[in-house]
Amino acid sequence: MATNPMNQFEVYRIGPEIKLGAIDISFTNASLFMVISSLAILLIFNLGSKKNSLLPSKMQLLSELSYTFVSKMISDTAGSKAKPYFAFIFSIFMFVLFCNMFGMIPYAFTVTSHIIVTFILASFIFVGVTIIGFMKHGLGYLKLFVPSGVPAVLLPLIVVIEIISYLSRPVSLSVRLFANMMAGHTMMKVFGGFVISLGIVGGWLPLSFSVALTGLEILVAFLQAYVFAILTCIYLNDALNLHH
Amino acid sequence: MPKDSLKTRLEIAKNKLSKKNLYKNEEAPSSIGTAFKLSTELVSAVAVGTIIGFILDKTFGTKPWLILIFFFVGVVAGIINVFRSAKNMQK
Numbered sequence: 001m002a003t004n005p006m007n008q009f010e011v012y013r014i015g016p017e018i019k020l021g022a023i024d025i026s027f028t029n030a031s032l033f034m035v036i037s038s039l040a041i042l043l044i045f046n047l048g049s050k051k052n053s054l055l056p057s058k059m060q061l062l063s064e065l066s067y068t069f070v071s072k073m074i075s076d077t078a079g080s081k082a083k084p085y086f087a088f089i090f091s092i093f094m095f096v097l098f099c100n101m102f103g104m105i106p107y108a109f110t111v112t113s114h115i116i117v118t119f120i121l122a123s124f125i126f127v128g129v130t131i132i133g134f135m136k137h138g139l140g141y142l143k144l145f146v147p148s149g150v151p152a153v154l155l156p157l158i159v160v161i162e163i164i165s166y167l168s169r170p171v172s173l174s175v176r177l178f179a180n181m182m183a184g185h186t187m188m189k190v191f192g193g194f195v196i197s198l199g200i201v202g203g204w205l206p207l208s209f210s211v212a213l214t215g216l217e218i219l220v221a222f223l224q225a226y227v228f229a230i231l232t233c234i235y236l237n238d239a240l241n242l243h244h
Numbered sequence: 245m246p247k248d249s250l251k252t253r254l255e256i257a258k259n260k261l262s263k264k265n266l267y268k269n270e271e272a273p274s275s276i277g278t279a280f281k282l283s284t285e286l287v288s289a290v291a292v293g294t295i296i297g298f299i300l301d302k303t304f305g306t307k308p309w310l311i312l313i314f315f316f317v318g319v320v321a322g323i324i325n326v327f328r329s330a331k332n333m334q335k
Contacts, residue, residue, distance in 0.1 A: 164321040172288035
């Protein structure tokens, strides 16, 4: 029985070792859970959209509800111009949500509790949004780094500050998701360990804490997926409607 | 005319819906999320500034100076970030 609360984040290889040059690309438990969540998303939305009846089945209701939820989120934060990017934001939201939620199952691995996963997701968003901005506005997108009404003496300093603040977006986006997931899961494991070590006499208090924490963690799992998607919308909004 | 009355009823319903949405937007999100958002905003800008300073120092060989300068620039950028997102929240 592993009592170390950080043991749950260990990545290990499943199956044979595969090498691509010097890079190890073997199939790990992290990749397994990514595949599982992607397959679950595909399954739910395929079943949900197979038969479009007027009286929706549970699967259809689920997929329709999530569709309207994300589409409302996009139109509220990024406006109607962001409609073409619906598929991207929807996939991001669903993937993060399913990874978080699968992590809540006991003995499952939480993919989003690793900063490299969230950082790659955030970098894709960052690079994509920057490319969209340059495609829409050309070199005028660089105006984002030059706020209006700044005296010429301060301009070089302000531009450097703006660039740093722009580059810090993917970092803050990824750290937020990763830190929330990792802190929550560590805390749950610690309280679980207390239950074991205090035994039948004193273990009831940490057990009740564990139950409460599980509820909180499910909320956090949803909330962080929502925050991740909504910040993507906000960055997209900055790229589409240039204003400062 | 029945068609017209349906149209006006539709308009009224749509108006109600948009008003409801407006009201919903004004609802504050959970405060722990807000606090966490602001803190990561501050920390990440400082980290990015420091990393840029470190890389520039390595390339130009000006060991301690650029990392010091960019650390403080990063702090300023972080504070600006926090101000901006706080302003966005109040909107």
